Amino acid sequence: MNSENFDVIVVGSGPAGQKAAIQAAKAGKRAAVIEKGRGAGGACVHYGTIPSKTLRETTLAWSSFRRRTSATVGLKLPENTKVAALMAHLDTVVRAHEKYIADQLTRNGIAFVQGVARLTSPHDFEIQCLDGSKRKLRGEIVVLAPGSRPRTPPEIPVDHEHILDSDSILSLIYLPASMAVLGSGVIACEYASIFAALGVKVSLIDKSPLPLGFLDPEISRRFQHGFEALGGEFMGGRKIARVEFDGLEVAVDLEGGEKVRVEKMLCAQGRVACLDGLNLEAAGLSSKDRYIAVNANYQTAVPHIYAAGDVIGPPALAASSMEQGRRAVCHALSLSPGGNGELVPIGIYALPEVASVGLSEQDALKRFGACMVGRAKFAELARGHIAGITDGLLKMVADEAGRKLLGIQIVGEGAADLISVGQMGLISGCDVDLFIEHTFNFPTLVEAYRVAAFDLVEQRINKFAQAAAGT
């Protein structure tokens, strides 16, 4: 069997793989993408970002409508509402996205090869196709972006029927009356809040004392408050002793004797890199680690092999993966990627939505020993009242003098979009005064930046006054 030769071979067509292949093609190289699934896009399109956000949008529309009409109409979702019905346009969205990616690959002359990739040498792949047949591909440059899959702890008997993971949760055909969600990370909090907003009795269980524990605790507590306002319960600081489906319910026994009984369970305790079957050793790489180790240019220990996306570990966000894929190929082809690519925003599509960019209050204190924080509550904004979004908060982190912008954290509807304003401010190295000196549309939630900046200026003046009084 002869090998098909390419300049660049990319394993995986998720965000990292797509952008790597497109960058290679734009540079005039012959590129191929190997993808296990039928359509392009990887888990992001079929199990991750796109489907969960589609469900979230429907839920958000429903909960917003209910909130805005609560005074006039009493609305409740009927019991046993089909999840499939709530995701009515999921197929349309997924197909549209698949087509968009496929068109982009085709337009750039990139070969799409469906199959399971296995390295046979540092440059060679054997591809097993769906029908069992084999193909051989050879590439001068290799980018490994096979993505990740849900982690299943050995003590949790995931059966994809009663105890589901973040892939099979999307197969639900009706809304359960109750659900336990194990974990407190991004995926756990997104699904827990979505199902709570749909009227499911959700228990979010984790050993961490706060949900989204990697964020500023003030933001995490705000999220927890919002989640509990939807009817969810956060059970932090708990350890699982035993999980079992007893024929009727999922029985969750916690250490210390607490018992939770639910109709369905979602196990969302992280994701693991898809390294199975890649045969990394044949290329001189190790598969013993959890992730593939790379340097700042996304280069592995084998110089012509790069890795990007979830397979190299955190932050494992679609946006950062895209940039990693692009930068990896730029480095491989000696092209300048532009910018430093270090400032990556985080968007958590939970209810309420959460976003962060730059330093948090804790990061700033750790790095500089002091900082100043301005706050804007959405309840102080005209748009917040109009849209019925009064539980949001924007935190603006500045240096000790209250002048230089260091970071933004937001919790509340629209957070993932709103954060981009702060991101641009950080990229331009602006002072917080910028948000006061320029005009924003009124009424908008972006005004939160102005309110938080005024808070900082007021603190700055008080600090100056105190210092002056002290001298």
Next chain:
Amino acid sequence: MPAEPSSPPVANSLSESVREGLARILDAGDLRMPMLPEVARQLLSEEFREKATAKTLSELIHRDQMLAGQVLRVSNSAAFNPGSPIVSLQQAVVRMGLERIRELALAAALESGAFQVPGAKDLVLKLWMHSAAAGAFAKEVARARRANVEAAFLCGLFHDLGKPVVITALFEFERKSGKRCAPEDWTAALREFHVSAGLKLAERWALPESTREAIASHHLVESGAAAGEGALTAALASALSHWALEEGEDPAAREALLRNPLWPKLDLYPADAEIVLGKRADALRFAEAFS
């Protein structure tokens, strides 16, 4: 004597008189379904009454397609006011509670207890075993695809729902006409009528749309026609069931099954297929509960 329950498509040899008679009986729409005697016996036993748990009841209902169908039908009926459709047995048990489902299942069993299929005991048993194994395999196929396991089970379990209906109708025809049908008439009648009879019953029982689609289209996929996931899953589960019950020890049959074009149609790779085939013992255990 009746032939094997799942005969491959062959040239139609059903005599006109049998066809007309059967069509008349099936169109009348008031055929009563046979119930697996063992299930009825268990449901009626004092021991079961005392020791029934949600788990044993759920397992018992899952074993019997007729009972499962009746439970779904009744739990969806106006009398139980479900609010919105009950689409799975698990959901029915959880929603309606142990006692109510037990009573409902008992009533369904009693209602059907009077119906026997004299002379076709072995055939009906084989049919149920095939359906049960198909239900079990459909769950494994769904698990491998991260698709809905409960819906897939119903697709596998009910895909040949029409066959016991046709058997009952054939006996009814023989009783009414005073004629004995030839073995080839049994084979042809099952082949010709089981889809329409199954669909009719599925509609009457208000079975979920995906289950009805599986009943309607599980044979169409053999000819390469476009079909939904439910039908593809049911067709593959049916092939797996035949293999497990009839050819499981034959390496050539296993190889042929691994080459079945339904695997790639369901986006399953050879490694996925191996995992599903590895569940043969579980599927057999589930099916053999009827023997």
